[in-house]
Amino acid sequence: MAKHYQNIVIGGGHNGLVCAAYLARAGQSVLVVEAANEIGGAACTRELVPGAKVSSGAHLLHAMPADLISDLGLANHGLSFSAQSIKTVSLNADGPAIVFDGDTVKGEDVSAEDEAAYQRFNADMQRMAKALRPVFDKLAPEPSIETWAERLTLLGLGLRIRSLGRFHMRELLRIIGMNFYDLLDEYFENRQLKAAIAMDALLGAEWGARSMGSVLTYLYRLAGYQRSKGLGLALPAGGMGAVSQSIAAAAKAAGAEIRTSAKVKSILIENDKASGVELDDGEKIQAGRVISNADPKQTFLKLVNVDHLDTGFIRQIRNLRSRGRAAKLHLVLKAAPQFKGLQEADLGARMLIAPNMDDIELAFNPCKYGRYPEEPVFEITVPSASDGSLAANGQHVLSAIVQYVPYDDSAELDANRAAFLKTILQQLERYAPGIGKQISHAELLLPRDLENEFGITGGHWHHVELVFEAFLFNRPVPALARHSSPIEGLYMCGAGCHPGGNVMGIAGRNAANQVLKGGQ
Amino acid sequence: MKTNTNNNQRPLIERPIQETAFYPSYKHLIQNDNYEEWSGYTALASFACEGQEYFAVRNTCGVYDICPMIKYDISGPDAERFMNRLVTRDVSKMLPERVVYAVWCNDNGHVIEDGTVFRYSATDFRLCCAERQLEWLEDSSIGYDVSIADVTEEIAGLAVQGPVSCRILKKMGFTGVENLKPFQLATFPLHGYDVVISRTGFTGDLGYELWIDVKNASDLWESLFSAGKPHGILMMGSEALEMLRIEAGLMLVNAEFMSCFQTVRLNRDRTPFELGLDWLVDFNKGHFIGRRALLKVSMKGLSRKLVGIDIDWNKQADGALIYDSKDASKQIGEVTSALWSPILKQNIALAYLDAPYFDGGKEMWAEVYLHRECMWERKMYKCRVAQRPFYSPDRRRLTPPNDM
Numbered sequence: 001m002a003k004h005y006q007n008i009v010i011g012g013g014h015n016g017l018v019c020a021a022y023l024a025r026a027g028q029s030v031l032v033v034e035a036a037n038e039i040g041g042a043a044c045t046r047e048l049v050p051g052a053k054v055s056s057g058a059h060l061l062h063a064m065p066a067d068l069i070s071d072l073g074l075a076n077h078g079l080s081f082s083a084q085s086i087k088t089v090s091l092n093a094d095g096p097a098i099v100f101d102g103d104t105v106k107g108e109d110v111s112a113e114d115e116a117a118y119q120r121f122n123a124d125m126q127r128m129a130k131a132l133r134p135v136f137d138k139l140a141p142e143p144s145i146e147t148w149a150e151r152l153t154l155l156g157l158g159l160r161i162r163s164l165g166r167f168h169m170r171e172l173l174r175i176i177g178m179n180f181y182d183l184l185d186e187y188f189e190n191r192q193l194k195a196a197i198a199m200d201a202l203l204g205a206e207w208g209a210r211s212m213g214s215v216l217t218y219l220y221r222l223a224g225y226q227r228s229k230g231l232g233l234a235l236p237a238g239g240m241g242a243v244s245q246s247i248a249a250a251a252k253a254a255g256a257e258i259r260t261s262a263k264v265k266s267i268l269i270e271n272d273k274a275s276g277v278e279l280d281d282g283e284k285i286q287a288g289r290v291i292s293n294a295d296p297k298q299t300f301l302k303l304v305n306v307d308h309l310d311t312g313f314i315r316q317i318r319n320l321r322s323r324g325r326a327a328k329l330h331l332v333l334k335a336a337p338q339f340k341g342l343q344e345a346d347l348g349a350r351m352l353i354a355p356n357m358d359d360i361e362l363a364f365n366p367c368k369y370g371r372y373p374e375e376p377v378f379e380i381t382v383p384s385a386s387d388g389s390l391a392a393n394g395q396h397v398l399s400a401i402v403q404y405v406p407y408d409d410s411a412e413l414d415a416n417r418a419a420f421l422k423t424i425l426q427q428l429e430r431y432a433p434g435i436g437k438q439i440s441h442a443e444l445l446l447p448r449d450l451e452n453e454f455g456i457t458g459g460h461w462h463h464v465e466l467v468f469e470a471f472l473f474n475r476p477v478p479a480l481a482r483h484s485s486p487i488e489g490l491y492m493c494g495a496g497c498h499p500g501g502n503v504m505g506i507a508g509r510n511a512a513n514q515v516l517k518g519g520q
Numbered sequence: 521m522k523t524n525t526n527n528n529q530r531p532l533i534e535r536p537i538q539e540t541a542f543y544p545s546y547k548h549l550i551q552n553d554n555y556e557e558w559s560g561y562t563a564l565a566s567f568a569c570e571g572q573e574y575f576a577v578r579n580t581c582g583v584y585d586i587c588p589m590i591k592y593d594i595s596g597p598d599a600e601r602f603m604n605r606l607v608t609r610d611v612s613k614m615l616p617e618r619v620v621y622a623v624w625c626n627d628n629g630h631v632i633e634d635g636t637v638f639r640y641s642a643t644d645f646r647l648c649c650a651e652r653q654l655e656w657l658e659d660s661s662i663g664y665d666v667s668i669a670d671v672t673e674e675i676a677g678l679a680v681q682g683p684v685s686c687r688i689l690k691k692m693g694f695t696g697v698e699n700l701k702p703f704q705l706a707t708f709p710l711h712g713y714d715v716v717i718s719r720t721g722f723t724g725d726l727g728y729e730l731w732i733d734v735k736n737a738s739d740l741w742e743s744l745f746s747a748g749k750p751h752g753i754l755m756m757g758s759e760a761l762e763m764l765r766i767e768a769g770l771m772l773v774n775a776e777f778m779s780c781f782q783t784v785r786l787n788r789d790r791t792p793f794e795l796g797l798d799w800l801v802d803f804n805k806g807h808f809i810g811r812r813a814l815l816k817v818s819m820k821g822l823s824r825k826l827v828g829i830d831i832d833w834n835k836q837a838d839g840a841l842i843y844d845s846k847d848a849s850k851q852i853g854e855v856t857s858a859l860w861s862p863i864l865k866q867n868i869a870l871a872y873l874d875a876p877y878f879d880g881g882k883e884m885w886a887e888v889y890l891h892r893e894c895m896w897e898r899k900m901y902k903c904r905v906a907q908r909p910f911y912s913p914d915r916r917r918l919t920p921p922n923d924m
């Protein structure tokens with residue numbers, strides 16, 4: 001007789017794996033079914049050409065809680081870092097670069113005032129991110145105050161914010177809904193400096209520095225640095241896939257089973273309760289609970305038969321914003337690239353191309369109308385500079401996030417991709433003269449390609465845009481905010497849940513806790 | 521948009537008020553200009569005298585123009601699945617050429633509306649209701665192979681109600697119409713076009729509803745009124761209908777409840793249970809919209825419920841609050857619709873009562889305000905839970921009707 005599992009996790013993205021690991025450690029039987037032939041989802045390492053590998057989705061680890069890494073013993077399961085707390089270098093095509101290292105910033109054109117302002121800015125933002133951390137790290141609170149547990153959670157949050165003191169609490173409430181552009185203007189003079197900081201609020205988002213709410217995503221990012229306790233911006237040895245592999249190893253060691261190349265076609269529901277999954281090939285697997293690591297749109301608009309859902313709920317899910325705005329560029333280079341103004345020793349740093357905040361805004365504008373930017377903004381890493389395992393024979397791999405691109409599924413996708421790649425390479429050439437001749441292989445993944453590769457609707461970084469209307473108890477929609485769903489036994493554990501995306505595993509861990517509590 | 525013009529061709533007012541397909545045929549019968557707006561159409565509160573119109577339905581035949589009823593045609597391979605998820609009762613058991621009364625809810629189990637579901641075939645349904653809700657239906661159709669069309673402006677309807685209604689229809693040549701059972705429908709030919717006749721209505725009496733293409737409206741109306749004339753057929757307005765439906769114990773949207781789409785205040789939404797429509801909620805048919813919420817609600821006891829009540833004396837108890845005692849120490853309910861019933865000679869009302877009062881058997885008092893010679897008087901009258909429908913003659917159910 002076919003095996004009956006207590007839990008099936010749909011999707012072996014890092015959150016699905018974290019969830020599986022925690023469940024297995026609690027003695028539950030768990031099967032993870034992953035559509036792709038590799039686990040990891042958007043936290044994955046893939047071979048580009050023989051001898052060159054790259055993190056094909058996320059490429060920097062900066063948000064994973066230190067206690068999750070130690071809890072699951074990831075170091076014992078193969079996780080190590082080729083670099084930690086790497087610097088950020090904002091490149092300049094015509095002048096000196098700006099280097100961010102810890103809480104200092106240096107650059108020929110950076111004034112002493114700006115250097116001091118950066119210390120102040122950092123201290124202010126860190127303090128606020130710290131006050132908000134329980135919001136980001138814990139299960140979304142209930143908006144109600146019916147039970148004592150709920151009252152205490154909200155009270156705790158209130159106290160935490162109160163503990164900022166009167167001045168900082170006011171300041172937090174003043175800036176939280178603000179746009180980052182104006183906030184940065186309050187602190188700094190140097191335009192390139194402001195743009196570099198702004199990028200942290202904008203990567204993966206569908207907005208520019210002038211959009212409301214961009215301060216929230218910045219604090220979200222800072223909270224990530226804080227919880228990873230000193231890892232800073234880290235490069236896992238072997239690429240991002242190594243993170244997922246180590247979580248998978250921890251899950252397996254605890255007894256979880258993992259199947260790849262097993263795409264779920266539908267979630268089985270019996271007597272209004274999730275009872276298993278049916279795979280693409282018709283195989284049915286029974287389980288007491290089903291936990292979906294897939295994004296909410298896929299889960300509820302494709303995997304669950306609409307007969308089981310209410311119209312208001314479907315409306316909310318359909319209205320979720322999931323238009324991916326980030327593209328991914330992968331280059332295999334015959335030799336080390338030469339970036340203007342970059343010390344050779346800093347090739348392993350995170351590089352940004354974002355001359356000033358208006359350029360970011362100008363890059364953002366076209367995607368609103370379905371067009372590609374003429375001068376996109378970039379976050380670039382050359383992981384092979386610190387990790388020789390990624391590229392053999394003196395080659396290098398370059399991995400870059402290119403913002404902002406439209407979600408394009410038109411018939412011209414191939415032509416548009418080729419044209420945009422040309423735009424990108426032309427721009428890179430200005431910052432790294434000669435790089436074009438070094439390229440032996442180039443790959444550009446547009447949101448539509450990311451959607452195909454990772455099974456994420458819209459190819460969105462956070463599955464669902466990280467915005468106020470889809471935040472806390474509204475993330476992704478109220479009925480899913482605490483990992484359970486309108487259907488008994490069906491849970492959610494991916495980036496679409498509170499608190500949101502990035503490689504950090506919080507949604508997976510919170511989901512496992514809720515499942516174990518039989519949570520509502 | 522219709523522009524009303526005076527003789528100088530100067531627009532007086534612009535109103536989104538449309539004439540129904542029958543309006544040109546009956547407008548010569550309008551004696552007192554007692555108009556009202558109904559879903560964007562010009563409708564009549566009464567033609568001449570609402571009492572006379574009411575008695576036509578109870579004694580001969582009254583005709584009500586139901587063109588403004590909102591009608592949605594729902595067709596396609598998944599129509600049955602779609603309908604069964606939409607409404608709370610099981611429509612998969614419905615045979616073709618049947619009509620059922622149904623209610624539908626939002627996710628929270630709050631009533632959107634009640635209305636009638638017509639089933640024409642395995643794959644064709646029609647939903648008749650009072651409020652427009654195409655958006656809800658369309659959003660509910662995501663994932664289903666169905667098409668939804670608002671046919672309100674294409675289908676004209678007449679309610680032909682009263683003891684001699686069947687006789688008049690037979691006289692018009694609708695042979696076999698007498699065999700229609702309550703909530704059954706059939707298609708009949710008339711002068712080269714089709715008339716769908718359903719044995720349905722909102723009066724609690726013997727009666728039928730006739731459905732046709734709007735272009736045949738004047739022919740149908742003329743035929744009906746020439747056949748009905750010797751039998752005392754009469755056009756009627758909404759005031760007469762209001763009396764009839766209260767006697768029949770039927771609830772009305774915006775009187776007994778508001779659609780959850782329209783409520784603003786908390787606690788104004790209603791579940792089917794509060795409306796006394798438990799019999800329309802089928803938890804065993806599989807999922808339907810609002811099922812999980814209703815299941816939760818059904819585990820708890822009801823705190824209030826709509827019931828029929830009967831009040832002492834003969835003063836219509838419009839808007840009366842209901843108390844536990846004559847000195848009005850605790851309010852336990854309120855009247856939503858009230859009527860001094862001409863046929864029953866009884867003072868009846870639909871009212872919400874708190875638990876446990878809705879089960880009956882407890883002392884209750886209605887606080888009625890009377891306006892007498894420009895002064896208000898407050899009266900307390902004893903009242904009690906009464907059987908609904910208040911009025912339900914045998915002819916309502918008898919097939920064929922005994923009208924020879």
Ligand SMILES: Cc1cc2nc3c(=O)[nH]c(=O)nc-3n(C[C@H](O)[C@H](O)[C@H](O)COP(=O)(O)OP(=O)(O)OC[C@H]3O[C@@H](n4cnc5c(N)ncnc54)[C@H](O)[C@@H]3O)c2cc1C
Pocket residue numbers: 010011012013014015016033034035036039040041042043057058059060061062063204262263264265293294295298326327328401450453454455456459460461462463493494495496500501502503504
């Ligand atoms: C271009 C890009 C760059 C990014 N860069 C960074 C970065 O540098 N740092 C960072 O922290 N974050 C980054 N992110 C965000 C981060 O990658 C994601 O937020 C995170 O990986 C989401 O993890 P997850 O486990 O919740 O979901 P996913 O990684 O999306 O995993 C979902 C899994 O479910 C599987 N699946 C889906 N449907 C089915 C089905 N029907 N049957 C079976 N399996 C199914 C998928 O194949 C996938 O493996 C980036 C994202 C993108 C798109």
